[in-house]
Amino acid sequence: MEENAVPQLLRTNLSHIVLLLLSLGIDNLIDFCFIDAPPLETLLCSPELLYALGALNDKGKLTKLGHRMAELPLEPMMVKALLASEKYKCSEEVTVIWSMSSVNNAVFYRPKPKKMMTDAARAAFARGGGGDHMPLLRCYAQWRDAGFSNHW
Known part of the structure; x- marks a missing residue:
């Protein structure tokens, strides 16, 4: 150092x-x-x-x-x-994408014993295209729709 x-x-x-x-x-x-x-x-x-x-x-x-x-x-x-x-009336989506991209890949935790399972889950968010940003939005939407956001 x-x-x-x-x-x-x-x-x-x-x-x-x-x-x-x-x-x-x-x-x-x-x-x-x-x-x-x-x-x-x-x-x-x-x-x-x-x-x-x-x-x-x-x-x-x-x-x-x-x-x-x-x-x-x-x-x-x-x-x-x-x-x-x-x-374009998408301020919430842009805010979510920027917020999630600011934590780099911490959103997609990948423990060694479950690499294949976590890679498959991440690939599911990537379906539908949209580069790197849309999977982040889909991941947030699924988390929100599952009701986890109500606990904050």
């Missing part, structure tokens, strides 16, 4: 930080006085992602959507999905 932990700022996606700084009127990100300056490459990739999400215009300024995205303390891709879900 390292003697000193690497600061979070140096090992994380900076898109949310960049969005927040831009919303505060800090336009010169390269000369911003970070306590631990992130790698320049990482800092420069964030505006590209924000532009692709529609949060920035072609001049690097926040769009109306970008201002809305900056209001929520979530990763920009998550915020974009949540805001888009309003239009």
Whole structure:
């Protein structure tokens, strides 16, 4: 292990930080006085992602959507999905998918003695397609419909 932990700022996606700084009127990100300056490459990739999400215009300024995205303390891709879900009336589903994906594969516990059984159960959630997200939604729906959510 390292003697000193690497600061979070140096090992994380900076898109949310960049969005927040831009919303505060800090336009010169390269000369911003970070306590631990992130790698320049990482800092420069964030505006590209924000532009692709529609949060920035072609001049690097926040769009109306970008201002809305900056209001929520979530990763920009998550915020974009949540805001888009309003239009399609699926906010609950998007929230469930993002919540379940935030715990990685902890949803699908796989004990060694029951590998085959757990793999078959997981495959059942994957039927019907939808990439990695829909099985998570199906898993949650089955848990909810089984009545377990009433115990919380």
